[in-house]
Amino acid sequence: MKIALFGYGKMGQMIERTALDRDHTIVAKIDIDSQEIDFSNIDVAIDFSLPEAAFGNISKCLDNNTPIISGTTGWLNKYDDAVTLCKEKQGAFIYASNFSLGVNIFFELNAHLSKMMQGLEQYQVAIEEIHHTQKLDAPSGTAITLAEDVIKNSHYNAWKLNQKEQGHIPITSKRIGSTPGTHTVAYNSLVDDITIKHTAHNRAGFAQGAVIAAEWIIGKTGVFTMRDVLNLG
The missing domain is CATH 3.40.50.720 (NAD(P)-binding Rossmann-like Domain)
Structure with a gap:
């Protein structure tokens, strides 16, 4: 080509x-x-x-x-x-x-997990993304995609960057060194946590x-x- x-x-x-x-x-x-x-x-x-x-x-x-x-x-x-x-x-x-092929598989896992968690409102969802210090936008497009897929299958109606608000999924963005990209989706409750994570080793x-x-x-x-x-x- x-x-x-x-x-x-x-x-x-x-x-x-x-x-x-x-x-x-x-x-x-x-x-x-x-x-x-x-x-x-x-x-x-x-x-x-x-x-x-x-x-x-x-x-x-x-x-x-x-x-x-x-x-x-x-x-x-x-x-x-x-x-x-x-x-x-x-x-x-x-x-x-x-x-990333791995991230797109991670998207599928995230969407499937969000469907499994429907109705279990004792779990609070939170997303964290970590990238290199030269990344200009926050949150990452990947984190937004993850949040939007959860929103489709939950009682959440939007996401918020670096803050908690009722009805919103909090996305925490961190810029550290030369990190290529790490994304974590966590369902946290008083009795346990369920977490899925994708870590890129390079670009x-x-x-x-x-x-x-x-x-x-x-x-x-x-x-x-x-x-x-x-x-x-």
Whole structure:
């Protein structure tokens, strides 16, 4: 595949190494809005840019019939617009808050556990996420996804960052050293605790998942998720 990278920070560089290891070619590395892009030479684009740039990058790709994979967080107020544009252009688009294969299995475990805990209101849910000090957004997109999946199957109606409030799931965000990402979902009661946890050892899993998603989307039309890529539906 000929891949364009939108964003060439640490994640972009790791995606490049992963793509090259899987015999793909990086044909563009776009870090600024004014950079010229030859979409005729691109099979698929992978976006790990900045929140303020993500929607513009996605729109350009869809306008130019280029499948786009986005792992940028912090721009989701425009997600519905991206979905609408994708359908209008009959394009192909995947957004994931986390492309790690292990994290997406963790999402499934979290959703299943939340269904099992329905009605057991003696348990209070809390989510904690830990990332490196250079991560700009808080809470992480992964933590938000975990909270939203619990909310679908519980009496909670929203989440709150770093504070407790009735009817809200508290999400604690910590920024420590070079931590790639640790997420914990805990159900706490007076008599016991139930906890599930995912710990990333490095960013390689995120890059691998993004490239696998890019391989999968070629030749497809529609809006997809990692559940589709991993056939978890």
